Amino acid sequence: MIVVNVRGAVLVTGTEVLSGATRDRNGPWISQRLGALGVEVEGIHQVGDRPEDLLATLEFLRGRGIDLVVTSGGLGPTADDLTAEVVGRFAGRPLRLDEKMERTIEAILAEFARRFNFDPESLRTANRKQAMVPEGAVPIDPVGTAPGLVVPAGDQVVIVLPGPPRELQGMWENAIAAAPAREMLARAEPYQVLALRLFAVPESELAASLREIGASTDLSALEITTCLRGGELEVDVRYRDGAEDAAAALRAGLVERHGPCVFSETGQSVTDVVVGLLDGRTIAVAESCTSGLLAARLTERPGSSAYFMGGVVTYSNDAKAELLGVPAELIARTGAVSTEVAEAMADGAIERFGADIGVGITGIAGPDGGTQDKPVGYVCISAAVRGERRTRDPVLPGGRADVRERSVTAALHLVRNLLLGEQLPR
Amino acid sequence: MIVVNVRGAVLVTGTEVLSGATRDRNGPWISQRLGALGVEVEGIHQVGDRPEDLLATLEFLRGRGIDLVVTSGGLGPTADDLTAEVVGRFAGRPLRLDEKMERTIEAILAEFARRFNFDPESLRTANRKQAMVPEGAVPIDPVGTAPGLVVPAGDQVVIVLPGPPRELQGMWENAIAAAPAREMLARAEPYQVLALRLFAVPESELAASLREIGASTDLSALEITTCLRGGELEVDVRYRDGAEDAAAALRAGLVERHGPCVFSETGQSVTDVVVGLLDGRTIAVAESCTSGLLAARLTERPGSSAYFMGGVVTYSNDAKAELLGVPAELIARTGAVSTEVAEAMADGAIERFGADIGVGITGIAGPDGGTQDKPVGYVCISAAVRGERRTRDPVLPGGRADVRERSVTAALHLVRNLLLGEQLPR
Numbered sequence: 025m026i027v028v029n030v031r032g033a034v035l036v037t038g039t040e041v042l043s044g045a046t047r048d049r050n051g052p053w054i055s056q057r058l059g060a061l062g063v064e065v066e067g068i069h070q071v072g073d074r075p076e077d078l079l080a081t082l083e084f085l086r087g088r089g090i091d092l093v094v095t096s097g098g099l100g101p102t103a104d105d106l107t108a109e110v111v112g113r114f115a116g117r118p119l120r121l122d123e124k125m126e127r128t129i130e131a132i133l134a135e136f137a138r139r140f141n142f143d144p145e146s147l148r149t150a151n152r153k154q155a156m157v158p159e160g161a162v163p164i165d166p167v168g169t170a171p172g173l174v175v176p177a178g179d180q181v182v183i184v185l186p187g188p189p190r191e192l193q194g195m196w197e198n199a200i201a202a203a204p205a206r207e208m209l210a211r212a213e214p215y216q217v218l219a220l221r222l223f224a225v226p227e228s229e230l231a232a233s234l235r236e237i238g239a240s241t242d243l244s245a246l247e248i249t250t251c252l253r254g255g256e257l258e259v260d261v262r263y264r265d266g267a268e269d270a271a272a273a274l275r276a277g278l279v280e281r282h283g284p285c286v287f288s289e290t291g292q293s294v295t296d297v298v299v300g301l302l303d304g305r306t307i308a309v310a311e312s313c314t315s316g317l318l319a320a321r322l323t324e325r326p327g328s329s330a331y332f333m334g335g336v337v338t339y340s341n342d343a344k345a346e347l348l349g350v351p352a353e354l355i356a357r358t359g360a361v362s363t364e365v366a367e368a369m370a371d372g373a374i375e376r377f378g379a380d381i382g383v384g385i386t387g388i389a390g391p392d393g394g395t396q397d398k399p400v401g402y403v404c405i406s407a408a409v410r411g412e413r414r415t416r417d418p419v420l421p422g423g424r425a426d427v428r429e430r431s432v433t434a435a436l437h438l439v440r441n442l443l444l445g446e447q448l449p450r
Numbered sequence: 451m452i453v454v455n456v457r458g459a460v461l462v463t464g465t466e467v468l469s470g471a472t473r474d475r476n477g478p479w480i481s482q483r484l485g486a487l488g489v490e491v492e493g494i495h496q497v498g499d500r501p502e503d504l505l506a507t508l509e510f511l512r513g514r515g516i517d518l519v520v521t522s523g524g525l526g527p528t529a530d531d532l533t534a535e536v537v538g539r540f541a542g543r544p545l546r547l548d549e550k551m552e553r554t555i556e557a558i559l560a561e562f563a564r565r566f567n568f569d570p571e572s573l574r575t576a577n578r579k580q581a582m583v584p585e586g587a588v589p590i591d592p593v594g595t596a597p598g599l600v601v602p603a604g605d606q607v608v609i610v611l612p613g614p615p616r617e618l619q620g621m622w623e624n625a626i627a628a629a630p631a632r633e634m635l636a637r638a639e640p641y642q643v644l645a646l647r648l649f650a651v652p653e654s655e656l657a658a659s660l661r662e663i664g665a666s667t668d669l670s671a672l673e674i675t676t677c678l679r680g681g682e683l684e685v686d687v688r689y690r691d692g693a694e695d696a697a698a699a700l701r702a703g704l705v706e707r708h709g710p711c712v713f714s715e716t717g718q719s720v721t722d723v724v725v726g727l728l729d730g731r732t733i734a735v736a737e738s739c740t741s742g743l744l745a746a747r748l749t750e751r752p753g754s755s756a757y758f759m760g761g762v763v764t765y766s767n768d769a770k771a772e773l774l775g776v777p778a779e780l781i782a783r784t785g786a787v788s789t790e791v792a793e794a795m796a797d798g799a800i801e802r803f804g805a806d807i808g809v810g811i812t813g814i815a816g817p818d819g820g821t822q823d824k825p826v827g828y829v830c831i832s833a834a835v836r837g838e839r840r841t842r843d844p845v846l847p848g849g850r851a852d853v854r855e856r857s858v859t860a861a862l863h864l865v866r867n868l869l870l871g872e873q874l875p876r
Contacts, residue, residue: 039675040675040676040684041478041494042478042481042491042493042494043485044481044485046478046677046679047473047474047475047478048473048474048477048478048494051474051496052470052472052473052474053470055467059468059469065468065498066503067468067495067496067497067498067503067507068467068496069493069494069496070477070496071492071493072492077492077493077514084506084510088503088506101654190852249469249471251472258466260466260469311742314746315742315745315746315758316737316741316742316746316749318742319741319742319763320743320746320854322741324850324851326816326817326818328765329766332741333765333766334762334764334765334766334769334773335741335742335763336760336761337735337760337763339754339755339759339760340755340760342804343759343760346802347802376772376773378768391752392752392753424752428746
């Protein structure tokens, strides 16, 4: 039984979220942060910017016993931006002009106006309302131009943050450090977290493993969430002090049953695992259907120039021959999508960039181009290091974007495979 | 005043959404589809898989006068998958085994078992519950293994669909065609939509334009949503029959004020606009900091091999020299990040791939590598076609991922710029 002291919920406002135009990033981010602090998150509610919807949802959450609500959005300068006013009304706290905050915003705007050549007067007019603060609330300095608010509301606390993720994330620490939030969060018990990542293990096999382990160890103190994503299985376990043995038994049980298919015991992405395994060696890539996505994935982290030498996207047969030295005769014989061509591309990447490890990917992302023998989703992937190579040619499910994404994931796992010297199933 | 006949809401279940592990794709997708059908969407509510949270939210939505609720998730085979049962309870309809559906699922599972070598018995055991259907509900054939449901619930209709987006999207048309849904949706009046896209126009200037246009034309029959994303401004306008003149006036007013900064009047992405402008010509790219993201963007659509010749990711100076013929002396003189190097990279891409148009991008994505003169976010982008070139070197805001993404967007707009022969501001 996991003790819950603080229940939270996230309220995302903004019609662009409802129209499907924007994918909400704030809800998951805030929810994850609250969870790590030990807050049990009831839900993420995205409503438009209609004051009545926002107010009704706040009242619904109050009725559900939610202690801490975090809102995002609706703090901009336009007439639709009404979150501060609605939250103030909900908390019974009228808005007052915070002159110190008004001056802070003016200084920020003056800088924007100078850098980007905007008309400072129209900006100032539009933004004065952003300095209106509910009485008794704690204002949080802006990262952009909109301040945040930490608003006591009876037994609850409402943290109000701007919509742009970079601003919200930059203001988070100050928001949770503000007295009303800090006092509430002090009641929450942070979770410990175990994050296991598996590849090439179907969900049903994981379910069977969990049942088996649970038969000999009491796992009830663990909150286990599993999610299958792009071929990778994420097993997130949350628990409190006292349940360490159960968590350890779960970890040991899964590693024992699934061995090298467990590619991380700390939630690390396969990319980071691969970078760690490179251990000073360098890598270059040759991509056809994934068209640069593998190169981009390998360089997401800063400092990637230390190990990433470069890549080519060889969409045409000529380019494969010219840039990678893939023999035209080979392509003529096996077609552009074959294990032999993937291997030649990996070797070509090593040659071209003087790298230690090379990866070649050639496949049929779809929706066109499939045949009986080589259907849409058929992808040939090869990873090579001098003297050794691993090659796979799975048929990956899904549409064009899925096949491209899963190919990149599969390629990274193949590199891991190669560097570990392991033979993984399938 | 826009008449609303049908109010809808989306209910996404699944703890992986709350933990931040998965970004919800279903909420925005369903919300957009409902909106296009003329349903006014109150919100997207993501709750965990606790039955009490799901039930409370359904009741909240009933209290808010929501006519049509669409749920996603919780239709899987595990003990946590309780959506069908909860919705049945909410609608006062007990679950019954639908034997025809059970046989349908068994046939699907047999195929999975054969293709992927799973144990068919354990799959069948786990999946029998997926054939339990609330009495009087319309089952929807699965795309994966989980059927959907269209459940009449008093004055409301609840459409229940699986969590995996590909399954949900594949079942959507059948779900809205099922009698209870179809009858309700017949009451809704589909919107007409105007989707304008602008680049290099700040939100405050758009706001000023809207105010000006609104001063001479009554825009109240239009529902206007604006969203600034990665430097692009999305203006989505919804309206019903009778408001065509207002929509036309808005469109004309924005085009008149912002000219070529309006890059689409149909919601087309800049990538698709560029592909259209290529008009038979071919393009190749040379990327440093964007590391393949531009190549990947240009190949998102099927058929891209018709115009995309290929690309290189030249992370090191050697690679820039070797693969693109960028003179080592030039890099030594100006550094790897300069407008001259970007131009040489664009020319190199044209040479290497025999393309008509070349793009070169070199910049500082950060967080390290910035200097006083060339701070983090400083990116040099050049687009060239024989005899003509456009080069820009903005400082882009945000973190590493933002700078990479915005560089790709800026590069695509620069290519548009080049192909149109326009000189756009900044």
